[in-house]
Every structure is written in structure tokens, then in C-alpha cells.
Amino acid sequence: xxxxxxxxxxxxxxxxxxxxxxxxxxxxxxxxxxxxxxxxxxxxxxxxxxxxxxxxxxxxxxxxxxxxxxxxxxxxxxxxxxxxxxxxxxxxxxxxxxxxxxxxxxxxxxxxxxxxxxxxxxxxxxxxxxxxxxxxxxxxxxxxxxxxxxxxxxxxxxxxxxxxxxxxxxxxxxxxxxxxxxxxxxxxxxxxxxxxxxxxxxxxxxxxxxxxxxxxxxxxxxxxxxxxxxxxxxxxxxxxxxxxxxxxxxxxxxxxxxxxxxxxxxxxxxxxxxxxxxxxxxxxxxxxxxxxxxxxxxxxxxxxxxxxxxxxxxxxxxxxxxxxxxxxxxxxxxxxxxxxxxxxxxxxxxxxxxxxxxxxxxxxxxxxxxxxxxxxxxxxxxxxxxxxxxxxxxx
Numbered sequence: 143x144x145x146x147x148x149x150x151x152x153x154x155x156x157x158x159x160x161x162x163x164x165x166x167x168x169x170x171x172x173x174x175x176x177x178x179x180x181x182x183x184x185x186x187x188x189x190x191x192x193x194x195x196x197x198x199x200x201x202x203x204x205x206x207x208x209x210x211x212x213x214x215x216x217x218x219x220x221x222x223x224x225x226x227x228x229x230x231x232x233x234x235x236x237x238x239x240x241x242x243x244x245x246x247x248x249x250x251x252x253x254x255x256x257x258x259x260x261x262x263x264x265x266x267x268x269x270x271x272x273x274x275x276x277x278x279x280x281x282x283x284x285x286x287x288x289x290x291x292x293x294x295x296x297x298x299x300x301x302x303x304x305x306x307x308x309x310x311x312x313x314x315x316x317x318x319x320x321x322x323x324x325x326x327x328x329x330x331x332x333x334x335x336x337x338x339x340x341x342x343x344x345x346x347x348x349x350x351x352x353x354x355x356x357x358x359x360x361x362x363x364x365x366x367x368x369x370x371x372x373x374x375x376x377x378x379x380x381x382x383x384x385x386x387x388x389x390x391x392x393x394x395x396x397x398x399x400x401x402x403x404x405x406x407x408x409x410x411x412x413x414x415x416x417x418x419x420x421x422x423x424x425x426x427x428x429x430x431x432x433x434x435x436x437x438x439x440x441x442x443x444x445x446x447x448x449x450x451x452x453x454x455x456x457x458x459x460x461x462x463x464x465x466x467x468x469x470x471x472x473x474x475x476x477x478x479x480x481x482x483x484x485x486x487x488x489x490x491x492x493x494x495x496x497x498x499x500x501x502x503x504x505x506x507x508x509x510x511x512x513x514x515x516x517x518x519x520x521x522x523x524x525x526x527x528x529x530x531x532x533x534x535x536x537x
Contacts, residue, residue: 143191143216148273151191151214152280159184160192166200206253214277218313218320219251224348227395228367228374229257232307232346237261239344239382241305247295247339248309248330252278252288254348258307259285266303270294270330271315295331305344305383308336312350326357333357337378344381351376351430365391368427371465376430392427394462401462403428409435415444415454417472417525421532422453422464423495437463447524450498458537467519467534475499475522475529481510483533488514496522499529 143151150156159179172193179189198220202210205225215223224232232254236244242264246255249267251274258265264287269275275292282288291298295308310329313320326333337359339345351366351373358364358376363384365377379385391404412435428437429451438444441464443455458466473479484492490512494503499522506522521532 143194143273145273147187147191148276150185150188151195152276155184156188156192159188160195163192163196166196168197168200209256213251213281215251216274216277219274219277222309222311222313223251223253224257224309225369225374226253226257228369229254230260231367231393231395231400232348232377233257233261233263235346235379235383236263236305236307239305241344241382243302243304245298245300245303245306246308247298247306248311249278249290250274250309252281252290254307254309255282255288255290256285259288262287265289266291266298268293268295268298296335300343303343305346305381306339306342307346307348308339309348310336337380340380344383346380346383347378349376349378351426360389363388363391364431365393366427366430367393367395368425369395371396371425373426373430390431390433392425392431392433392463394425394427396462398462403431403433403436403463405431405433405436408432411435411448412438412444412453414446414448414526417446417469417532418444418454418456419469420455420458420537421446421467421469421521421534422455422461423467423521424451424453424464425462428463437461447498447526450524452497452521452523466537467521467532468537469532469534470518471533472525473531473533475501475531477506477509480520480531484510484512484518485514487516487518489516489518490514491517493517493519494522495519498524 176189198215199210202215202220205223207226244258244263244265246265246267249255249269252267255265255267267278267290269278275290279290310331312323312329323329336347363379366373367375387406388404389407391402393402422443424434424437434451438453441455441459443453446452446454473483494507501522519534521534
């Protein structure tokens with residue numbers, strides 16, 4: 143979306159037309175939709191803008207729920223935006239720290255700023271891109287305490303600000319087809335600049351979950367967050383925003399609500415023992431936070447092999463921090479043998495999980511030549527150092 147397209151969209155005509163469109167259907171004939179809107183006298187630019195927004199609103203439901211139907215997006219802005227449940231977690235942290243006025247530096251389309259404002263925090267949202275800042279202004283318009291400014295994090299006026307939140311841009315500039323920047327010095331702001339705000343004010347920095355842990359400061363709380371088993375970020379919290387005595391945390395957000403493991407640092411692994419009746423796959427947030435040992439002690443479980451993030455136990459315990467599987471049989475990790483065993487059992491559908499083995503699950507599934515009405519889970523891993531296939535069922 144360019145500036146001219148946005149200007150047309152932000153007119154009374156453009157917004158009325160957008161809100162009048164039926165829910166976006168990816169299977170609909172786009173050519174006929176364009177033709178119908180053009181026959182109504184709308185310009186090609188406006189038709190393109192409203193249909194793009196209708197598509198992005200439908201896509202945005204997965205992150206923003208019902209709010210998406212009243213928001214505007216760019217392709218890149220939606221991709222990089224914080225999911226609303228995660229943004230709400232951020233906002234709650236600022237609220238509990240007694241913060242009244244937050245600067246959201248690099249606000250994007252305003253996802254986190256929206257959560258701040260919804261909790262009645264005053265928020266100054268800053269973005270360097272004119273189109274993105276305009277869209278953030280639209281999305282934050284319902285909240286009187288929200289203000290959007292065009293500018294950079296480095297030059298932001300922090301007078302009267304109680305705390306700072308940053309989500310450094312880790313992709314090239316633009317509204318679509320951006321590419322990832324691997325060097326933290328190239329981010330906007332750079333990682334050093336983002337962490338540097340902590341010397342002035344309580345600061346939170348949102349980063350990708352796979353960041354090199356050596357880049358994370360020792361004097362901050364680092365909280366990995368997963369949503370529906372997918373790890374989406376690590377939040378680095380300084381000053382009053384960091385909880386006393388906590389340096390590592392794994393927050394799991396799922397259908398049953400939030401659950402969290404916390405510790406003063408990386409936890410020590412437990413011993414390796416023989417494979418037992420049940421295998422646990424820790425949530426990715428627990429793995430990233432290196433709290434597998436604490437989880438194992440919570441479950442009275444052992445490692446199945448050194449440096450492999452699977453646990454084993456004689457009992458099945460319900461936990462939000464791991465998925466549990468009953469081990470039915472074990473086999474050597476041999477394609478021909480597994481093909482025969484699965485055929486013998488009439489297993490035509492398998493979920494394949496793997497750790498510690500060099501296997502492409504999709505390619506491996508094809509080689510198994512599956513047929514039959516039954517289903518199972520195959521865990522391909524190392525058990526006591528040996529390549530092994532575990533035939534399992536979910537508990």
C-alpha cells in the first residue's frame with residue numbers, strides 16, 4: 143500500500159465501501175468482485191485498497207479476533223504484529239508495575255499499543271513509516287489516551303514517559319515482501335540501542351524466539367511465550383517490569399488459559415534413564431527457556447537421551463507444559479522395518495515427530511507407503527544414544 147492508496151482508503155467513501163463488503167472468501171471470483179465495484183464507479187486504486195483490506199482483515203482474525211473487523215493493516219504489519227493475547231500479557235505487566243504512560247517505540251500497526259490503551263494506560267506510539275503510522279492512528283482512534291507520532295525510536299521524546307516498549311524491526315523496510323535481517327546491528331532500532339533504553343526507564347523488548355541466547359543480558363527477565371504450541375517471541379524485561387528473582391520463564395497460552403514456569407536461571411537437566419511407558423514432548427517455550435529439567439522434576443520424569451528434549455515416565459500426568467504419548471512399541475529407525483510394522487497394524491495415518499535424527503518427516507511419510515484405517519504417532523529420536531522409532535498414541 144502506498145500513500146496515495148491509503149489516502150483514498152481513509153476517505154468517508156473508502157471506509158464505507160470497505161465496511162459494506164461481505165466477509166472475505168478466498169475462493170470467491172476476485173475478477174468478478176473487481177468488476178462489480180468498478181461498475182459502481184469506484185476507482186481502480188480504491189477497489190484494490192478495499193479488497194486488500196478485506197483479505198487482511200480476514201487473515202487478522204487469527205491474531206486480533208473480532209477486533210480485526212474494525213482495523214486496517216499492511217501485509218508486513220500484520221505478519222509482524224503481536225497476537226492480542228500476547229499483547230494483553232505485555233500490557234498487564236506494565237499495569238502491575240504501576241506504569242501510567244508507555245512509549246511504544248516502533249509500534250507498527252498498533253497491536254501492542256491497542257492492548258496498552260485497552261488497559262487504560264496512556265500510550266505514545268511511534269513509528270518511522272508514514273503509512274504504518276497512519277494505520278496505527280486509525281486503529282488507536284477509539285482510545286483517548288493513545289497518541290501516534292511519526293519518528294524513530296532513537297529520536298523519540300520521552301518527556302513524561304514512565305516506561306518503554308520496543309519491537310525492533312527485524313526485516314527490511316516496506317509494506318509487503320520484506321526479507322529478514324540476520325545482524326542485530328541492522329535492526330531498527332539496533333539491539334544494543336533497544337537494550338540501552340533500560341539505563342533510563344523500565345523497558346520491555348520483544349524479540350524473535352530463536353535469538354542467539356548469548357545476546358540476551360544477564361540482568362533481565364527473559365520470558366518465552368508460546369501460543370497453541372507455537373513459540374512466538376521472547377520478551378526481555380528490565381527494571382520494574384522484571385519480576386524479582388526470575389530470569390527465565392516459559393508462558394504457555396492455550397485453550398485452557400495461561401500457565402507459566404519460572405526460574406532464577408537455566409535449570410539443570412535430570413538423569414537419563416530407560417524408556418518407560420510414557421513420553422513427554424515439552425512445549426517449545428519450555429525448551430527455549432531451558433527449563434526442561436524443572437519440568438522433568440515436576441513430572442517425576444527422566445531424559446530419554448542426553449541433549450534430546452523428550453522425557454519419559456511411568457505415569458501420565460496432565461500438564462500444559464508438555465504433550466504426553468503412550469509408547470506402544472519401539473523399533474530400530476529402519477524405513478523398511480517400519481513400513482512392514484505399520485502395514486501389519488493397518489495404520490494409514492501417522493503424525494511424525496522427530497528430535498536428534500536427520501529425517502525429513504514429509505519425505506519419510508511417503509516412503510512408508512501407508513494404508514489402513516488406523517492412526518498413530520511416530521516419534522523418531524535417539525534413546526540412550528541409539529536411533530529409535532517409537533510407535534505411540536496420544537494420551
